Amino acid sequence: xxxxxxxxxxxxxxxxxxxxxxxxxxxxxxxxxxxxxxxxxxxxxxxxxxxxxxxxxxxxxxxxxxxxxxxxxxxxxxxxxxxxxxxxxxxxxxxxxxxxxxxxxxxxxxxxxxxxxxxxxxxxxxxxxxxxxxxxxxxxxxxxxxxxxxxxxxxxxxxxxxxxxxxxxxxxxxxxxxxxxxxxxxxxxxxxxxxxxxxxxxxxxxxxxxxxxxxxxxxxxxxxxxxxxxxxxxxxxxxxxxxxxxxxxxxxxxxxxxxxxxxxx
Amino acid sequence: xxxxxxxxxxxxxxxxxxxxxxxxxxxxxxxxxxxxxxxxxxxxxxxxxxxxxxxxxxxxxxxxxxxxxxxxxxxxxxxxxxxxxxxxxxxxxxxxxxxxxxxxxxxxxxxxxxxxxxxxxxxxxxxxxxxxxxxxxxxxxxxxxxxxxxxxxxxxxxxxxxxxxxxxxxxxxxxxxxxxxxxxxxxxxxxxxxxxxxxxxxxxxxxxxxxxxxxxxxxxxxxxxxxxxxxxxxxxxxxxxxxxxxxxxxxxxxxxxxxxxxxxxxxxx
Numbered sequence: 021x022x023x024x025x026x027x028x029x030x031x032x033x034x035x036x037x038x039x040x041x042x043x044x045x046x047x048x049x050x051x052x053x054x055x056x057x058x059x060x061x062x063x064x065x066x067x068x069x070x071x072x073x074x075x076x077x078x079x080x081x082x083x084x085x086x087x088x089x090x091x092x093x094x095x096x097x098x099x100x101x102x103x104x105x106x107x108x109x110x111x112x113x114x115x116x117x118x119x120x121x122x123x124x125x126x127x128x129x130x131x132x133x134x135x136x137x138x139x140x141x142x143x144x145x146x147x148x149x150x151x152x153x154x155x156x157x158x159x160x161x162x163x164x165x166x167x168x169x170x171x172x173x174x175x176x177x178x179x180x181x182x183x184x185x186x187x188x189x190x191x192x193x194x195x196x197x198x199x200x201x202x203x204x205x206x207x208x209x210x211x212x213x214x215x216x217x218x219x220x221x222x223x224x225x226x227x228x229x230x231x232x233x234x235x236x237x238x239x240x241x242x243x244x245x246x247x248x249x250x251x252x253x254x255x256x257x258x259x260x261x262x263x264x265x266x267x268x269x270x271x272x273x274x275x276x277x278x279x280x281x282x283x284x285x
Numbered sequence: 286x287x288x289x290x291x292x293x294x295x296x297x298x299x300x301x302x303x304x305x306x307x308x309x310x311x312x313x314x315x316x317x318x319x320x321x322x323x324x325x326x327x328x329x330x331x332x333x334x335x336x337x338x339x340x341x342x343x344x345x346x347x348x349x350x351x352x353x354x355x356x357x358x359x360x361x362x363x364x365x366x367x368x369x370x371x372x373x374x375x376x377x378x379x380x381x382x383x384x385x386x387x388x389x390x391x392x393x394x395x396x397x398x399x400x401x402x403x404x405x406x407x408x409x410x411x412x413x414x415x416x417x418x419x420x421x422x423x424x425x426x427x428x429x430x431x432x433x434x435x436x437x438x439x440x441x442x443x444x445x446x447x448x449x450x451x452x453x454x455x456x457x458x459x460x461x462x463x464x465x466x467x468x469x470x471x472x473x474x475x476x477x478x479x480x481x482x483x484x485x486x487x488x489x490x491x492x493x494x495x496x497x498x499x500x501x502x503x504x505x506x507x508x509x510x511x512x513x514x515x516x517x518x519x520x521x522x523x524x525x526x527x528x529x530x531x532x533x534x535x536x537x538x539x540x541x542x543x544x545x546x547x548x549x550x551x552x553x554x
Contacts, residue, residue, distance in 0.1 A: 180375050183343050183363045184392040184440065194392070198379045275379045275420045 095154020103162030111170025150222030329497030
């Protein structure tokens with residue numbers, strides 16, 4: 021695709037995208053009324069907007085959002101660091117990988133969110149069990165991508181560095197670490213959205229603060245608009261986290277051809 | 286005769302078979318010497334152990350028997366006197382062109398000012414100065430290979446080991462790169478061992494051509510190339526004697542009677 025065709029595809033695509041949004045919002049506002057769906061099942065857009073203002077003023081919406089953001093951030097950062105660390109470690113030690121891979125696989129297959137009740141039993145209604153679920157769920161995509169990247173570094177590149185008398189540390193920092201960056205960012209993108217899932221499940225299971233709690237609070241009161249407000253806010257939090265990763269990726273992987281980075285948001 | 290820069294003494298290399306039993310002999314009893322400023326080519330069928338010899342010379346693998354010597358000293362591991370270049374350019378995509386050229390000298394902890402000076406001089410020499418801030422993906426294959434050559438020369442090695450350095454570029458670019466290499470080797474008085482499948486390349490670039498047999502690889506012939514102007518491969522290519530040498534190499538390799546079945550599936554060497 022040449023540049024002109026690409027930019028025209030971008031323009032048309034953006035226009036269509038905005039059109040979809042307008043249609044969706046209009047359908048949300050007037051659709052339920054036209055179809056006779058009661059407002060406690062699907063509240064129209066305006067009701068959700070009113071509830072948003074109400075929740076902001078009287079239900080500490082900002083506080084709940086803030087707590088969720090902090091949990092997502094902590095879980096994402098710690099989970100990514102841990103995942104990357106273990107990924108490099110296993111990538112550089114085949115013995116460790118062979119020894120640990122069955123257990124890692126088992127832990128990867130186990131649904132991480134199922135650990136939420138257990139963590140709450142252990143740590144009570146604090147932020148920690150939520151962060152822990154997020155760490156666990158973010159860990160795997162990052163770890164697996166880093167491990168695969170380190171494993172598949174071109175051996176000739178390593179030999180090139182070795183022929184220049186590179187030390188093991190130099191090989192890691194000059195070859196293996198930078199080579200693993202693109203796959204690591206692919207893992208971080210997945211991790212950013214999964215972190216929100218982990219935190220919300222933790223909040224749903226137990227606690228009295230956070231958007232997940234607000235969700236169950238709204239449900240308990242049969243306050244459907246509040247449930248919608250919580251879902252929208254969670255989506256916004258997830259979206260910002262994802263966007264943050266994309267921006268960091270564009271900065272770090274600036275050397276790749278433009279469309280290879282952050283494409284297909 | 287001048288100083289011997291690179292020498293193989295009775296080198297034999299065996300690899301364990303994939304089945305785990307027995308060993309596969311890649312090269313057997315190879316001995317030869319490359320003198321200071323000399324360019325020697327190594328040709329032979331696929332899998333005859335040419336690249337194995339190169340890895341031994343660069344200290345990346347130890348031979349099963351025999352020794353490789355660089356500047357009269359036994360090769361015990363990678364050393365600063367030898368640098369190699371492969372068919373793949375092996376440029377690091379996250380480094381700019383000038384940073385790629387500086388890669389080897391950076392690993393060897395040459396001070397920044399000095400390595401910048403060397404890299405810029407080499408890039409200017411290869412007409413790549415204007416691309417020094419570019420990234421590898423912005424350059425053509427031929428230019429990338431020239432950057433790889435600059436990176437190899439930046440460490441100022443005595444001996445260059447070149448493993449089919451131009452086999453991945455198109456025929457015309459290859460001739461330009463061969464000319465650049467020949468001129469550079471001559472000007473810098475570098476010693477080089479060139480592995481190639483291209484018989485014309487071997488003849489036009491070298492002082493001597495060594496012919497290897499099928500596995501287990503041994504040296505079966507040595508042909509001195511008596512054509513003037515080693516730094517001008519394009520002129521050498523036009524020399525009628527070049528065709529005679531190529532014909533002779535074809536005979537030695539028995540190309541007329543070789544069948545593809547005799548070739549191993551992958552180039553294990």
